[in-house]
Amino acid sequence: MAASVWGRILGGLRLRSGQVIPRRGVVIGPQFEARHALVDGLGVSIAEHPLGIGHQVAVDATGRTTAAGVWVAGNTADLTAGVMQAAASGVTAAAAINADLTAEDTTAAVAAWRARLGIKV
């Protein structure tokens, strides 16, 4: 399908068959694609936006992706996020990353002490 334009005036829509359907205006629903090339090699999953308006990196509520240790924020995680939501999601992801690192350190420390004391679980 293509627009049939006379000068600067829309005349209609030209179908592949060549038939022109006269129209004075056309409303187009755009599609959006998050720029996720940077994290593609890390094994993240891409998901369709719930509204069907495009694709973004699949995340949980904290921005955690399906790849271990990888979080994303902003429009990469939500195509519809404005500046405030994008910034807030960055804060949420940062807190979740900090919690994840703390949990990892704690697990390692507990395992080291158990090994030192000969405790088996």
Ligand SMILES: Cc1cc2nc3c(=O)[nH]c(=O)nc-3n(C[C@H](O)[C@H](O)[C@H](O)COP(=O)(O)OP(=O)(O)OC[C@H]3O[C@@H](n4cnc5c(N)ncnc54)[C@H](O)[C@@H]3O)c2cc1C
């Ligand atoms: C035309 C327009 C008008 C808007 N108006 C408003 C508004 O009035 N109010 C509002 O709240 N929001 C508005 N927004 C939305 C707002 O721009 C976004 O919410 C916000 O920029 C998202 O921030 P972000 O950090 O997720 O992404 P971005 O601001 O897009 O930052 C991503 C950055 O990553 C860089 N990048 C991408 N891929 C790579 C890569 N592979 N390697 C290195 N760098 C990379 C990009 O170049 C960019 O600098 C508007 C957006 C558009 C397009």
